[in-house]
Amino acid sequence: MKKLGSESLTDLSIGAVFLATGGGGDPYVAELITRAALDKFGPVDLIDPDDLDDDDFIVALGGVGAPTVSLELLPSINDAVDTLRAFEDRFGKKIDAVVSFEVGGANSLIPIIAAAGMGIPVVDGDGMGRALPEAQMMTYPIFGVLPTPAVTTDYRGGITEFHTKNILEFELEIRQCALSSGGMITSAEHPMTGKQLKASIVPRTITFSVELGRILREGRGKAHRIFEPLKTLFANSIYGSVHHLYTGKVVDSSTKIIGGYDIGEATIASFDGSGPPLKINIKNEYLLAKINDETVASVPDLITVLDYETSTPINAERLRFGQRVTVYGIGCPAFYRTEKALNFVAPRCFGFDFDYQPIESLISSASPT
Amino acid sequence: MRIGIDVGGTHTDAVLVDGDNIISSTKALTSVDVTSGILEALENILSSSGVQEDSIEAVMLGTTQFTNAVVERKKLSEVAAIRIGLPSGAGLPPKIGWPEDISRSLGDHSYMVHGGTLYDGRPIAELDWSEINKVIADIKSKNLDTVAISAAFSPMTPQPELDVAAQLRREIPGVNITCSHSLGRLGLLERENAALLNASLLKLANSVVSAFADALRQRGLKCRFFVSQNDGTLMDAEFVRQFPALTFASGPTNSLRGACKLTGLNDAIVVDLGGTTADIGILQGGFPRESNIVIDVGGVRTNFRMPDILALGLGGGSLVTDEGRSIGPQSVGHNLVTQGLAFGGSVLTATDLLVAAGKATVGANQCLVTLPPQTIENGLNTIASMLNDGIEKMMPSSDPMPVILVGGGAILVAGKLEVASKMYCPEHSGVANAIGAAIAQIGGEVESLVCYQDMPREHAIKKMSDAAKSTAINAGANPKTVRIADIEETTISYMAEGTTRLRIKAVGDIPTQTKGALL
Numbered sequence: 001m002k003k004l005g006s007e008s009l010t011d012l013s014i015g016a017v018f019l020a021t022g023g024g025g026d027p028y029v030a031e032l033i034t035r036a037a038l039d040k041f042g043p044v045d046l047i048d049p050d051d052l053d054d055d056d057f058i059v060a061l062g063g064v065g066a067p068t069v070s071l072e073l074l075p076s077i078n079d080a081v082d083t084l085r086a087f088e089d090r091f092g093k094k095i096d097a098v099v100s101f102e103v104g105g106a107n108s109l110i111p112i113i114a115a116a117g118m119g120i121p122v123v124d125g126d127g128m129g130r131a132l133p134e135a136q137m138m139t140y141p142i143f144g145v146l147p148t149p150a151v152t153t154d155y156r157g158g159i160t161e162f163h164t165k166n167i168l169e170f171e172l173e174i175r176q177c178a179l180s181s182g183g184m185i186t187s188a189e190h191p192m193t194g195k196q197l198k199a200s201i202v203p204r205t206i207t208f209s210v211e212l213g214r215i216l217r218e219g220r221g222k223a224h225r226i227f228e229p230l231k232t233l234f235a236n237s238i239y240g241s242v243h244h245l246y247t248g249k250v251v252d253s254s255t256k257i258i259g260g261y262d263i264g265e266a267t268i269a270s271f272d273g274s275g276p277p278l279k280i281n282i283k284n285e286y287l288l289a290k291i292n293d294e295t296v297a298s299v300p301d302l303i304t305v306l307d308y309e310t311s312t313p314i315n316a317e318r319l320r321f322g323q324r325v326t327v328y329g330i331g332c333p334a335f336y337r338t339e340k341a342l343n344f345v346a347p348r349c350f351g352f353d354f355d356y357q358p359i360e361s362l363i364s365s366a367s368p369t
Numbered sequence: 370m371r372i373g374i375d376v377g378g379t380h381t382d383a384v385l386v387d388g389d390n391i392i393s394s395t396k397a398l399t400s401v402d403v404t405s406g407i408l409e410a411l412e413n414i415l416s417s418s419g420v421q422e423d424s425i426e427a428v429m430l431g432t433t434q435f436t437n438a439v440v441e442r443k444k445l446s447e448v449a450a451i452r453i454g455l456p457s458g459a460g461l462p463p464k465i466g467w468p469e470d471i472s473r474s475l476g477d478h479s480y481m482v483h484g485g486t487l488y489d490g491r492p493i494a495e496l497d498w499s500e501i502n503k504v505i506a507d508i509k510s511k512n513l514d515t516v517a518i519s520a521a522f523s524p525m526t527p528q529p530e531l532d533v534a535a536q537l538r539r540e541i542p543g544v545n546i547t548c549s550h551s552l553g554r555l556g557l558l559e560r561e562n563a564a565l566l567n568a569s570l571l572k573l574a575n576s577v578v579s580a581f582a583d584a585l586r587q588r589g590l591k592c593r594f595f596v597s598q599n600d601g602t603l604m605d606a607e608f609v610r611q612f613p614a615l616t617f618a619s620g621p622t623n624s625l626r627g628a629c630k631l632t633g634l635n636d637a638i639v640v641d642l643g644g645t646t647a648d649i650g651i652l653q654g655g656f657p658r659e660s661n662i663v664i665d666v667g668g669v670r671t672n673f674r675m676p677d678i679l680a681l682g683l684g685g686g687s688l689v690t691d692e693g694r695s696i697g698p699q700s701v702g703h704n705l706v707t708q709g710l711a712f713g714g715s716v717l718t719a720t721d722l723l724v725a726a727g728k729a730t731v732g733a734n735q736c737l738v739t740l741p742p743q744t745i746e747n748g749l750n751t752i753a754s755m756l757n758d759g760i761e762k763m764m765p766s767s768d769p770m771p772v773i774l775v776g777g778g779a780i781l782v783a784g785k786l787e788v789a790s791k792m793y794c795p796e797h798s799g800v801a802n803a804i805g806a807a808i809a810q811i812g813g814e815v816e817s818l819v820c821y822q823d824m825p826r827e828h829a830i831k832k833m834s835d836a837a838k839s840t841a842i843n844a845g846a847n848p849k850t851v852r853i854a855d856i857e858e859t860t861i862s863y864m865a866e867g868t869t870r871l872r873i874k875a876v877g878d879i880p881t882q883t884k885g886a887l888l
Contacts, residue, residue, distance in 0.1 A: 028670075029558065032466055069488050071556045072521045077460025155457040155493065182457075182487040221764070254826065254858060309658065309677070317555075321856045322659060 001051070001121065004112065004206070005043035006035045011213030014313065016108040018212055019205070021302045022316035023285035024105015024131035025067035033077050034109045037116040044112055045121035047097060049201050052123065052194035057093055059084065059191050060127060060140060061111045062101035064152070064174055065184035067284060068317045070106065073155055079186045080110050081117035083153045087188040090161060091149050099123040099197065101138060103205040104131025104285075105315075110186065122206070127190070129202035129238065129333045130302050133284040134171050137345050139335060140190045141167040143200035150174075150189035154181035162189070202333055208237060216311055223247065223326030226311040230328070240331015243363050245289055245296055246278040247271075247308060247326045253319045266305075266319055268327065278327060280305075282316045287350050289327060297329035298352070300336040300345040301359040304328050329359045370424055371879075373807025374410060375623065375800070376403060376432040376577075378441075378702040379644020379686055380777045382800040383410035385418050386807045393418045394800045396777065399644075399703040403434075403577065406703075407584040415588070428594040429603060430581055431806035433620035435570050435613045437645050439471070439667040440680060440698065445569040446515045446545075447476035449508045452561060453484040453520035453529045457493055463519070463561055468668035475569050478513060480504045484529045485521030492529075493521055501533060505540045515545040517568040519561035523550035524859055545571040552614070552672075554857065559672035566669060567614035574613035578606050595809070597623055599675045600854060601657070602812035602876055617666055618675040621648040623805025625657040625676065628773040630804055631795040637771040638760055638789070641802065642778030644686040645700040649679045649759050652773075674855065681759050683752065685778035687719040693747030696755065710738045719781055722748035729780040752781055760788045775801035811879060812854070813841030816872040829871060830856065837875035846877025 004012075013027040038044070052058070061084060063070065084095055095118070098111045103126040115122035127138035141147060147170040150162040160177050164170050170189075178185045192200070215233055219226045230242050252267040266286075269277040278296075281288040286303040289296050297303050305314045308324040319325075335341055337358065343349075346356045370392070375382045381399045385392040395413035400406035415422070438444045450463035463479040464472045482501055483494035508516065516537055520529040527550040534546050549557075549564040578596075585594055595603035598615045601622045609616065624641040628634075635655040641648040651658040657676030664673045682698020686705040689696050701708045701716055708714035710721040713736045723729035725738040726745050740748075764770060769790035774782055775798040785792050797804065815836045819829045838851045855874040 029461065032461060036460060066488070068555065072485075073487065073493070074454065074458030074461050074521070074557060076456065076458060157456065182491075182493065183489075220762070252830075322854075 002046040002048070002124070002207070003043040004046040004122070006038040008210050009035055009038070009109070011210045011217060012108060012206065013213065014216050015209030015211070015213030016103055016105055017315060018216065018304055018313040019129070019209060019302070020104030020131040020315065021285045021304050022282060023067055023133065024102060024107060024315070025063065025070050026315050026318065027106040027109055029070060029074055030106035030109040033075060034113050036077060037113045041116040041119070044115040046124050046206060047121040049123055049125050049198050049203050052097065052197060054193060054195040056096040056194035057191065058097045058099055058123065058194065058197050059087060059095050059188045060101055061098050061114055061186070061188050062107035063110055063184055064187045065178040067105065067315070069183035071317065073182050073184055076155070077113075079153060080114035082157065083151060083186040083188045084114050084118055086151045086153060086159050090151055093191070095120060097121045097123050099201065100126040100206070102126050102128035102131045103202075103209050104128065107131070108206065108209060123197065123201065124206045125201040125203040126205050127200070127202065129205055129336075131285055132300070132345065135174060135189070136167040136171050137349075138190070139202055139341070140192065140200045142341050142344055143196070145190050145192045145196050145200055147189050149191065150187060152177055152185040152187045154185045202238065202335070216313070220310050223306045223308050223311050226306070234330060238333045240301070240358070241360060243297070243329045243359055245303070245327040245329045245363075246291070248278065248324070250319060250321055250323045250325060251277065253321060264316070268325060271324070280327070283350060284316070286316065288347065288352060289329065295354065295357070296362055297359045298347045298356060299350060300332040300341070300356070302330040302332060304330065329363070331359055370420060371426055371807050372411070372414065372428045373803040373805070374407060374428065374430050375620065375803040375806055376407065376430065376434060377620070377643045377777070377802075378433060378437045378700065379684070379705055381406040381410045382777075382803040383414045384797070384800050384803045384807055385414050385420060386804070391797060391804065392420070394797050394803065396799055398706055401703070402580065404580040404584045407581060408588060411584065411588045411590070422589045423591070425590055425592050427592050428585060428590060429597060429806040429809050430594060431597045431619055431623040431802050431809075432577065432616060433643065434577055435573065435616050436618065436620060436666070436680070438570060438573055439566055439617075439669075440646060440682065441700065442471050442474040442667070444573050445474045446572050447478065447513055448565055448568045449478040449480065449513045449516045450561070450565055451480045451482060451504060451516060451518045451533060453482055453496070453518070453533060454493060454557070455481050455483040457485070457521060461558070463565065465558070466670065467562075471667055471669060475565060476513075478508070478511065480507070485523070486526040486529065488522060488525070490526050496529060496532060501536060505537060509541055514541065514543065515568050515571060517547050517549070517561070517564040519549035519557060519564055521557055523548070524553065524555055524560070547571065552612070554672055554859070556672050559670050562669050563614060563671040563673060566666060566671065567612060570613040574610050577613075578610050582606060597806050597809045599673055600812070600876070601626060602810050614673070617673060618678050620802055621650050621678040622657050622676050623809065624648070624775050624802035625650045625652055625805065626808060627801030627803070627805035628652065628775050628798070629655045630808060631775075631797055631801060632773055632793050634771060634773065634793070637773050637793070638763065639773045639775060640756065640760070641776040642774065642781055643684045643776050644702050644705060644778060645682070645684040647681045647683040647756060647759065647778070649681070649763050650676055651763055677763070679759050679763050681755055683719065683755050683781075685718065685720040685781060689717045689719060689722060689748055692741070693722065693744040693751055696748065696751050711736055719748070719752065720778075722752070723780055723783060726783065728783045731780075749783060753784075753786065756782065757787050760786065764788065774798060808879065810876045811841055811844045811846040812874055812876045813837050813839070813844055813846065814872065814874045815840060816870065819869055819871050821869060830873070833871055833873045834875065837873040841875040841877045845879060847879070848877070851875050851877035
């Protein structure tokens, strides 16, 4: 079985920020805690989904809330393990392995902390292949895995149980819980068998994220220089192709915490001020990119913003006036383009008044600036 | 006319400028007491130009003393760190992720107490005064007199930090305190780190500012004096006593602006070689490229908005060890002229390598330096490869760019660097940062609580931007050069939705006066 040790954490974090498409939270703090956990308990087993037994019992674990909050309301080292223990205690089930909600951002790391502390494997894969803001958008419920029984813990160690079988109700309840508990909680949910997991997981995204992070780290330099290596990497993956959307300077960016989400808009203008700017709508993630009111990419396809000079991916909450950036769009994993999945992740699910069109049909030619 | 002074670890430089013209420049050694070095530089520049004291309108001071103190882990005070945030953040104590040596320099005095607020202003936990008083008693028993205080969400709700600070002042009269909310934006760990570094420099700041004021008074200069900060604008003396960390990277900012002025190049790599560090930065359109992500100062993650600078522990006074295979980061600094081999001392420094190689001469009373050829070769290779690697990390692309060498340690570069398309070492390059200080910009800042429900956001920003520009122009900035440098928005808890603290900073150049008008 593959081992995941602290030496891979930096790459995993960078890759995870890229795949987080602006959301998912800054993984720096999570990386510090994960490193401390791996140093204490040793590397964890990273199990391929195919190597799980059909009757293994797996729980999905991660943070729920507004990413900006955890820049201030810091997580504690015990959060992840305490949440899994609370699940086992409350529901009398032994957990065989833990899996991530989303590979994007800090939620790629939280299951690793739990796995290290509990001495169980973490599954190589996740329920989104990116970051998305709500529970019903995960592949697990879309495939029919029930969200509960579930437990959450908050910053005070307060435990809440959830029992609804309805995913939309669950999302409302858990969001409300996060809001009233300081904006960020840890959740153990979507209990499933190995068989269910194999059917629903976006596979091997942890390994992919480490590789993506390695390419970004080793290729540090102007964003257009990283374009070819990225194209090659994504061409051989579960994702679609990479497209250059824009390069320019952030002339306006505002995000606010509203109803437990980071909501806002960013405007990016070309360096010489010529031509129309690119506008990005943000709700935790970069959801929609427009030029002249024409959509050039939208959720569930990935929109990611890189620092133009270093190709370092930038989270929405770190986006600032004056930054020089390159924006890339990437086709989402094919599953998210099925009708079943689009019921939960199409632009209309985010309040936009148009139907999803794949990025490659919106952009005829993909060329880096 | 203005005087720009740059106090480096090794040299104190001064320039006299009249509008766009450099009238004269001088280089003196930084003295242990700092003051006599400044006096010497002032004396040189005033006597060589024959200018009267009362025709000097302002003196601008740039100093790398505070950055050097952090990089070298010297002259830092021990600091007690109090984080108000439990039960959140357990397992992530203050100074987590810091290099061990600088963490040790500040001492092992980290405290975490209950309190702080959530995003909506509600308390994470109530302040527990018995817990806090125990911490204060412990700080007292250790005879610590400097404290950094941080709290979750303090930029939105500073009260817990202020309450603990007030209690500290009652219990420990005269205690030096830096509260993290006074250093800006969201990001608890980075803001806390900035507060810790700032606190560790407070005592040094006091002596630096006093020494400078004394030096000016002694030389009969009654004009105002300013200190340049990291964004290339100026701050007054009292402000520096409280926020020395805001001078971080002001040296590089000044030398980049000075290098631009001296060469007329707007896009280039600038390497500022001092006695202790080599600071590599990028000029883009005549201004320093700003760092986009998180700023590392001496290995510590902070949230300062600063030029993107890579500081290498390589300068004229850097110690050479392992037969030239290792150079720096320790440096003899201003003691180069007594301790360096070329000056009759007994310490092998980077400067001695160049002297021994016959590629440089230093000072009037130069001594012969003889070193094993292998050490010279190793040493020169180490210097070149440190600089090449450093520049490569900073280059926007693999295309070679012009490299401008500035600073007193520029002699360390004996030949063309591989990564450079062309090398420049202009006249007055040794005093580039004093020139940058002298042409530093004037900032205008406005801050206000606005409600976007009452006034649409674009209107509010437009209105405040105009106000910031007027403030800068009123403070003396040239209207033609004024631009918005920073916009910061912080949502405020406990208030109507859309209530935001909006802070906008405008900057502009000092107007250039008619040549010779005052001569």
